Amino acid sequence: xQTKFETISGKFVPNPEALADDALELVAARFKAxxxxxxxxxxxxxxxxxxxxxELVEFTGTSQANISRQLLVLTQxxxxxxxxxxxxxxxxxxxxxxxxxxxxxxxxxxxRLARQNRAFGx
Amino acid sequence: xQTKFETISGKFVPNPEALADDALELVAARFKAxxxxxxxxxxxxxxxxxxxxxELVEFTGTSQANISRQLLVLTQxxxxxxxxxxxxxxxxxxxxxxxxxxxxxxxxxxxRLARQNRAFGx
DNA sequence: ACCTTATATAACTATATAGTCATACAGTTG
DNA sequence: CAACTGTATGACTATATAGTTATATAAGGT
Numbered sequence: 001x002q003t004k005f006e007t008i009s010g011k012f013v014p015n016p017e018a019l020a021d022d023a024l025e026l027v028a029a030r031f032k033a034x035x036x037x038x039x040x041x042x043x044x045x046x047x048x049x050x051x052x053x054x055e056l057v058e059f060t061g062t063s064q065a066n067i068s069r070q071l072l073v074l075t076q077x078x079x080x081x082x083x084x085x086x087x088x089x090x091x092x093x094x095x096x097x098x099x100x101x102x103x104x105x106x107x108x109x110x111x112r113l114a115r116q117n118r119a120f121g122x
Numbered sequence: 123x124q125t126k127f128e129t130i131s132g133k134f135v136p137n138p139e140a141l142a143d144d145a146l147e148l149v150a151a152r153f154k155a156x157x158x159x160x161x162x163x164x165x166x167x168x169x170x171x172x173x174x175x176x177e178l179v180e181f182t183g184t185s186q187a188n189i190s191r192q193l194l195v196l197t198q199x200x201x202x203x204x205x206x207x208x209x210x211x212x213x214x215x216x217x218x219x220x221x222x223x224x225x226x227x228x229x230x231x232x233x234r235l236a237r238q239n240r241a242f243g244x
Numbered sequence: 245a246c247c248t249t250a251t252a253t254a255a256c257t258a259t260a261t262a263g264t265c266a267t268a269c270a271g272t273t274g
Numbered sequence: 275c276a277a278c279t280g281t282a283t284g285a286c287t288a289t290a291t292a293g294t295t296a297t298a299t300a301a302g303g304t
Contacts, residue, residue, distance in 0.1 A: 052281090054280065
């Protein structure tokens with residue numbers, strides 16, 4: 001699959017500089033890591049600082065196995081970091097920009113709901 | 123699945139106000155819409171203004187059927203809008219905040235690559 | 245009316261992954 | 275070391291969905 005850009009002539013040609021397919025894949029992967037409610041719940045739980053797995057399990061209400069797997073996903077995506085201490089593993093947010101992202105999306109979602117409500121005369 | 127928050131006592135309790143599960147679902151859905159390279163390519167193509175389906179097919183290099191489907195996904199997510207004119211359907215970005223999101227993520231991705239390179243002494 | 249072009253959609257395949265259960269592994273305590 | 279606790283992981287199921295092929299629909303041109 002080849003990304004192309006339009007020239008002045010109006011024809012599409014291979015894009016020489018921006019948005020290499022690799023970059024798109026990375027950006028898509030980052031969004032994908034944020035595309036599950038359970039993982040967003042984990043990020044919400046970690047907003048106040050690091051937590052161990054047991055605390056996160058209690059917070060989210062799903063199984064420990066599942067939480068460990070979702071924490072792995074977020075860690076491999078570079079969003080979380082971890083620190084081991086004895087029996088415990090503490091997870092923390094390594095990429096604070098995540099919260100800016102979430103707030104932007106919250107704004108978009110609210111705008112959209114507002115638009116829909118207006119459209120229904122509410 | 124129940125979202126809970128910590129109190130001063132240190133115990134998790136049902137969260138009375140923020141981050142209703144519905145909201146999390148909506149935010150997750152928005153991220154999910156952005157989690158595919160093909161859809162990001164479409165957004166890149168639409169940055170300069172509206173385009174019809176044929177142009178977008180040429181730009182992305184995948185099948186027309188697939189493009190129509192991905193455009194539908196983005197439209198239903200509230201990210202794109204559409205306008206029909208004769209034989210053509212023009213798609214355009216309805217939620218400009220999308221580009222802020224993408225730039226934030228690009229920054230995060232670059233930071234992360236930089237960190238990795240440093241870790242490898244590069 | 246017929247042909248062509250632009251777009252949408254149905255049916256299908258292949259793949260990815262969230263969640264579960266059971267189990268392994270690693271550190272801690274007695 | 276034996277028993278326990280906290281975390282990770284393998285195997286599995288169920289579901290979602292990207293992409294394909296073929297076809298339908300709809301608007302224009304002749």
